[in-house]
Amino acid sequence: MNRTRRTLRQTLTIARRDFVATVFTPTFLIFLLAPLIMLSFGAIGGLGAATMADSSTDRIKLVALAGDGDGARLLRADRDLRRIFRESEAPPRLEIRPTSVDPAQQARALFNDEDIEVSAVLYGPLERPTVLHGVAGERTGTYMATLAEQALRNERAGTAERLSNATIRPFERERATRSGQQAAGFGAVFVIFFLTLLLAGQTVGMLAEERNNKVIEVLAAAVPLEAVFFGKLLGMFGVAILFVGFWGTLITQGAALLPGDVANALGAVTPAIGILPFALVYLTYFALAFLLLGAVFLGVGAQAATMREIQMLSLPITIFQVAMFGLSAAAASSPGTGLATFAEIFPFSSPFAMAARAASSPEIWPHLLAIAWQALWLAITISIGARAFRRGVLQSGSGGKMKLSSLIGRG
Amino acid sequence: MGEALAVSASGLVKDFGGKRVVKGVDLAVPTGAIYGVLGPNGAGKTTTLRMVLGIIEPDGGHRTLLGESRPRDAGDRVGYLPEERGLYPTMKAREAIAFMGALRGLEWKEGRKRAEILLEEAGLGHAIDEKIKKLSKGMAQLVQLLGSVVHEPELLVLDEPFSGLDPVNQERLEALILKQRDRGATILFSTHVMAHAERLCDRLAIIAKGTRRFEGTVAEARGVLPMQAHYVPHTPHEGIRALLPADAEAEGDGWRFTVPDDGVEPLLVKLIDAKHGISGLSIERPGLHEAFVRIVGEADAGDVA
Numbered sequence: 001m002n003r004t005r006r007t008l009r010q011t012l013t014i015a016r017r018d019f020v021a022t023v024f025t026p027t028f029l030i031f032l033l034a035p036l037i038m039l040s041f042g043a044i045g046g047l048g049a050a051t052m053a054d055s056s057t058d059r060i061k062l063v064a065l066a067g068d069g070d071g072a073r074l075l076r077a078d079r080d081l082r083r084i085f086r087e088s089e090a091p092p093r094l095e096i097r098p099t100s101v102d103p104a105q106q107a108r109a110l111f112n113d114e115d116i117e118v119s120a121v122l123y124g125p126l127e128r129p130t131v132l133h134g135v136a137g138e139r140t141g142t143y144m145a146t147l148a149e150q151a152l153r154n155e156r157a158g159t160a161e162r163l164s165n166a167t168i169r170p171f172e173r174e175r176a177t178r179s180g181q182q183a184a185g186f187g188a189v190f191v192i193f194f195l196t197l198l199l200a201g202q203t204v205g206m207l208a209e210e211r212n213n214k215v216i217e218v219l220a221a222a223v224p225l226e227a228v229f230f231g232k233l234l235g236m237f238g239v240a241i242l243f244v245g246f247w248g249t250l251i252t253q254g255a256a257l258l259p260g261d262v263a264n265a266l267g268a269v270t271p272a273i274g275i276l277p278f279a280l281v282y283l284t285y286f287a288l289a290f291l292l293l294g295a296v297f298l299g300v301g302a303q304a305a306t307m308r309e310i311q312m313l314s315l316p317i318t319i320f321q322v323a324m325f326g327l328s329a330a331a332a333s334s335p336g337t338g339l340a341t342f343a344e345i346f347p348f349s350s351p352f353a354m355a356a357r358a359a360s361s362p363e364i365w366p367h368l369l370a371i372a373w374q375a376l377w378l379a380i381t382i383s384i385g386a387r388a389f390r391r392g393v394l395q396s397g398s399g400g401k402m403k404l405s406s407l408i409g410r411g
Numbered sequence: 412m413g414e415a416l417a418v419s420a421s422g423l424v425k426d427f428g429g430k431r432v433v434k435g436v437d438l439a440v441p442t443g444a445i446y447g448v449l450g451p452n453g454a455g456k457t458t459t460l461r462m463v464l465g466i467i468e469p470d471g472g473h474r475t476l477l478g479e480s481r482p483r484d485a486g487d488r489v490g491y492l493p494e495e496r497g498l499y500p501t502m503k504a505r506e507a508i509a510f511m512g513a514l515r516g517l518e519w520k521e522g523r524k525r526a527e528i529l530l531e532e533a534g535l536g537h538a539i540d541e542k543i544k545k546l547s548k549g550m551a552q553l554v555q556l557l558g559s560v561v562h563e564p565e566l567l568v569l570d571e572p573f574s575g576l577d578p579v580n581q582e583r584l585e586a587l588i589l590k591q592r593d594r595g596a597t598i599l600f601s602t603h604v605m606a607h608a609e610r611l612c613d614r615l616a617i618i619a620k621g622t623r624r625f626e627g628t629v630a631e632a633r634g635v636l637p638m639q640a641h642y643v644p645h646t647p648h649e650g651i652r653a654l655l656p657a658d659a660e661a662e663g664d665g666w667r668f669t670v671p672d673d674g675v676e677p678l679l680v681k682l683i684d685a686k687h688g689i690s691g692l693s694i695e696r697p698g699l700h701e702a703f704v705r706i707v708g709e710a711d712a713g714d715v716a
Contacts (some may be wrong), residue, residue, distance in 0.1 A: 013513045214497030220466050221491040222514035
């Protein structure tokens with residue numbers, strides 16, 4: 001058996017062990033369902049917040065102190081204007097109350113009434129109404145004033161009937177909106193970030209465990225450390241593919257069950273280069289991002305001798321990842337800018353930023369260039385990472401201290 | 412000559428942190444032999460073995476492993492038990508052995524089959540499907556040893572294999588080593604416990620302070636020290652000390668001294684003539700332990716000088 005085949009076989013043996021050790025454990029289920037757990041917590045939190053908001057919204061009201069005639073005019077104007085608001089942005093419900101002898105006093109009393117939470121109160125003739133609003137109710141005060149204006153305008157038109165009957169119908173876009181593309185870009189960046197964060201952390205943790213168990217010397221004796229290094233990366237990459245496959249299948253199958261309007265809304269979140277090319281470059285960028293960052297983390301993680309040191313190292317590692325995510329997310333939200341170009345060129349943010357670019361820009365050629373560029377950096381990073389890994393794991397030469405020259409030069 | 416050596420190393424040198432820890436060690440391990448590398452703690456045994464196996468690269472000298480100048484090229488024909496034992500705690504015993512075989516080129520399926528047989532033979536049949544973390548330290552160590560022989564290596568390298576084992580497991584391990592030798596494998600092991608080396612080794616090297624101080628058979632090592640005589644006079648009188656060799660030391664009812672170059676008979680004649688008589692006399696060959704202490708002690712003395 002020649003050296004290459006032997007190294008490949010050994011690499012796959014390590015990868016298989018790491019894959020099996022990761023996947024066939026109860027904790028992997030938690031890892032696999034982590035997005036669901038995150039969504040559930042988000043949903044529960046959102047539901048709670050919404051319930052609280054709803055319960056308080058029901059109590060908040062706009063009140064107009066008016067006679068029957070003005071009251072009806074105001075209600076009609078409110079009905080017309082309210083349609084232009086989204087439900088979540090609509091002003092509080094309008095209530096008409098008969099005017100007492102002293103409407104100013106009546107209005108002030110409403111603000112102190114425990115049975116009703118008044119945002120704004122209008123009283124007086126519609127031509128010269130007085131509007132009182134709470135400290136945070138300036139917009140609702142303005143809305144009440146607009147209602148009075150609209151009620152009078154309706155009256156001046158000389159009819160209570162509609163003067164214009166518009167035809168309103170939805171229009172389906174042929175292309176994704178810019179914001180939809182940006183959303184797709186951000187989503188692409190986030191998923192890669194999320195997976196690399198989890199998996200790279202897991203790889204470093206596994207390495208720490210092996211150092212702790214002294215297994216690493218068994219591996220180092222049997223297998224070139226480069227094969228151990230690649231095996232670990234491949235094993236975790238296999239886990240990532242399983243993860244993506246699971247959620248990819250779930251999402252694509254689940255999309256068919258979504259209601260039409262939700263599916264249409266999701267349809268707006270479409271990558272600019274098209275679904276299939278996007279899937280291909282996305283997988284490539286995911287692999288490159290994982291291998292690039294994984295190589296850095298393994299190389300750096302191998303320098304730690306104890307679990308405590310590993311834990312200390314995990315902070316700068318995470319900060320580095322978050323920085324790459326932040327840079328790429330900024331690039332996704334402002335495509336074509338200098339910042340986006342920088343993120344696309346910088347090797348460790350390039351896979352993220354280019355995935356975002358695939359969502360917002362239809363050209364294919366920059367991706368071919370970027371993949372070649374990232375592959376070059378992958379080779380450099382793996383080469384340096386593997387040397388650092390060898391030195392760190394065996395603590396050989398110069399007492400285990402790293403010298404830059406030894407990492408770049410002959411190992 | 413070269414073909415008859417499983418391991419050949421000359422002038423191996425290794426520096427750590429600017430300090431030279433191995434200072435030109437030579438090894439010549441004949442094929443099919445049980446070869447011991449003896450030395451006190453910190454002598455450089457583990458570093459030497461690691462260099463021989465190619466786990467770390469020497470800073471000087473060269474070595475061949477099973478005829479290969481790149482030790483990695485012989486990797487599938489070598490088994491290794493490191494000093495610091497390591498197994499994945501959540502792996503089952505059978506899988507752990509098969510995994511170590513797979514690292515050395517053995518098919519997983521075949522590895523599992525052989526693992527079952529090896530575990531049964533080692534008296535660990537009940538632990539085949541047990542996770543490593545459930546096994547005692549000694550049992551786990553035995554599992555690791557089985558993992559290092561599952562692919563039937565031509566050379567088995569064991570670093571301090573007896574440390575941490577109880578006497579029963581030490582005996583099991585000795586039996587296993589002899590079984591491997593009988594199979595035709597070469598065994599190279601390090602230890603600082605002389606009893607095992609004395610019982611097992613065909614040849615041995617003693618390393619101290621990073622250099623090789625002795626190489627030869629156990630008998631040759633013991634021959635480093637002269638024979639010792641233990642003499643008990645029948646009726647000791649004053650003045651007996653003057654008749655005995657200069658290095659004689661009182662021990663119990665008698666005296667212990669090095670057998671003189673011209674033998675013990677002339678001395679005995681003098682003692683009988685002086686009416687001291689002979690109540691007991693034994694001539695003893697020093698053990699490997701004493702030889703080791705002398706050789707290592709000389710290294711220390713040399714260092715001081």
